[in-house]
Amino acid sequence: MRTLFSPEQLQNPDTREVEQILRKCVHCGFCNATCPTFLLKGDELDGPRGRIYLLKDMLENESRPDKEVVLHIDRCLSCLSCMTTCPSGVDYMHLIDHGRAYIDKHHKRNIADKLLRQILAFVLPIPDRFRWLMKIAALAQPLAKFLPASISTGIKLAQESNVELKQTSFKSIYKSEIQSLGCVGLLPGCAQQVVANEINLASIRLLNRIGFDVQVLSESECCGAIEHHLGKGSQSIDRVKANLSNWSDKLPGMEAVISNASGCGTMMKDYAHLLKDDNEFSTLAKQLSDKTKDISEFLNQLEPKFEYKVLSEEYTVAYQNPCSMQHGQKISDQPTQLLNQFGFNTTLIPDSHLCCGSAGTYNILQPDMAKQLGQKKANTIESVLPELIASGNLGCILQLRQYTKIPVLHTVQLLDWASGGPKPATLVNLNAED
Ligand code: SF4
Numbered sequence: 001m002r003t004l005f006s007p008e009q010l011q012n013p014d015t016r017e018v019e020q021i022l023r024k025c026v027h028c029g030f031c032n033a034t035c036p037t038f039l040l041k042g043d044e045l046d047g048p049r050g051r052i053y054l055l056k057d058m059l060e061n062e063s064r065p066d067k068e069v070v071l072h073i074d075r076c077l078s079c080l081s082c083m084t085t086c087p088s089g090v091d092y093m094h095l096i097d098h099g100r101a102y103i104d105k106h107h108k109r110n111i112a113d114k115l116l117r118q119i120l121a122f123v124l125p126i127p128d129r130f131r132w133l134m135k136i137a138a139l140a141q142p143l144a145k146f147l148p149a150s151i152s153t154g155i156k157l158a159q160e161s162n163v164e165l166k167q168t169s170f171k172s173i174y175k176s177e178i179q180s181l182g183c184v185g186l187l188p189g190c191a192q193q194v195v196a197n198e199i200n201l202a203s204i205r206l207l208n209r210i211g212f213d214v215q216v217l218s219e220s221e222c223c224g225a226i227e228h229h230l231g232k233g234s235q236s237i238d239r240v241k242a243n244l245s246n247w248s249d250k251l252p253g254m255e256a257v258i259s260n261a262s263g264c265g266t267m268m269k270d271y272a273h274l275l276k277d278d279n280e281f282s283t284l285a286k287q288l289s290d291k292t293k294d295i296s297e298f299l300n301q302l303e304p305k306f307e308y309k310v311l312s313e314e315y316t317v318a319y320q321n322p323c324s325m326q327h328g329q330k331i332s333d334q335p336t337q338l339l340n341q342f343g344f345n346t347t348l349i350p351d352s353h354l355c356c357g358s359a360g361t362y363n364i365l366q367p368d369m370a371k372q373l374g375q376k377k378a379n380t381i382e383s384v385l386p387e388l389i390a391s392g393n394l395g396c397i398l399q400l401r402q403y404t405k406i407p408v409l410h411t412v413q414l415l416d417w418a419s420g421g422p423k424p425a426t427l428v429n430l431n432a433e434d
């Protein structure tokens with residue numbers, strides 16, 4: 001694609017990056033075929049190719065984005081399905097990141113939208129604030145149908161989770177009792193430790209059982225993804241740097257930094273890119289990105305392969321691969337291979353490349369689109385008749401729970417259970433209701 005940036009504009013490293021990305025696009029439109037919002041709306045401007053043109057025009061002309069442009073950019077899930085499809089290697093992820101940051105600076109949102117975004121950026125990254133908001137949301141449940149869709153969606157998400165008012169406390173280190181294959185760090189996730197800490201506890205038991213000591217990085221800030229995707233780049237970078245400062249002395253002793261939320265993992269793997277020009281942090285950021293592994297990726301690469309088959313019953317599991325996992329981190333078969341090694345039957349989901357509509361804060365900010373995508377995803381999963389659904393990202397788990405009665409769990413909860421851990425509470429509660 002021909003670009004028209006001036007030499008002055010190209011002095012800016014961000015603009016240079018945008019230009020290099022744009023130049024790779026040959027406007028073939030292959031990406032539209034796998035874009036969930038294009039498939040829903042059928043509008044060129046709600047597909048990646050159309051958005052690329054909108055971004056090009058906005059950034060080249062340094063124009064103030066109007067409502068129409070912002071609408072189509074806001075509707076993008078950042079699911080990155082288009083990147084997997086693109087034959088030319090267009091780095092859409094970093095292009096839209098620049099576009100969102102530009103819109104945040106130059107577009108005046110209406111008061112309600114602005115306020116909602118500020119609340120999300122203020123509350124979600126801080127577990128104590130998020131804990132209280134979720135508790136209030138649970139209490140407001142009887143009022144949900146009278147409230148705007150974005151707020152009622154938040155209330156429904158609170159219902160699907162297991163909020164603890166107590167602050168989560170972790171031991172400084174969880175030692176393996178059988179052997180020591182080394183020490184790994186675990187990011188507990190700012191939202192996850194509040195609404196689904198059982199995923200962290202299952203991860204720790206599983207890693208300990210295999211032989212790894214686990215150091216929970218509980219002093220972490222949010223990984224930065226929430227603010228990053230809201231276009232609040234400088235706030236996000238401050239969090240990234242705070243994390244790197246906190247972890248710098250621990251990193252050398254860790255085999256890997258484990259993420260059990262693929263949204264956070266994708267962000268941490270991108271620290272190296274985000275800070276590539278930072279004199280102080282670039283080396284540390286690269287080390288952290290290189291060491292970051294999704295838990296399924298980490299377990300799958302270990303040799304010899306583990307085989308645990310302690311469950312007497314057989315279960316058929318549909319694995320919903322989160323977009324941040326399959327498109328962001330290019331992790332495809334590892335989670336299902338692990339489920340098979342641990343004794344589960346797995347079944348394929350049609351259109352598994354399409355997003356479930358969770359996408360970070362998307363289901364709050366774009367509730368109508370998210371609902372359509374969530375229902376569509378639940379229908380395709382139910383069509384293959386699984387007994388259980390597994391996923392590797394909390395957002396997808398909470399989103400799917402709204403649209404199906406089939407139990408939805410994190411992959412590690414199933415792996416932990418199948419290798420001697422407790423039965424996940426979701427399944428215990430289900431049996432109690434029978
Ligand atoms: S598939 Fe790639 S090259 Fe083709 S229009 Fe989409 S982004 Fe551009």
Ligand code: SF4
Binds near residue numbers: 035046051082
């Ligand atoms: S990131 Fe997802 S929603 Fe956005 S343009 Fe690409 S495929 Fe479409």
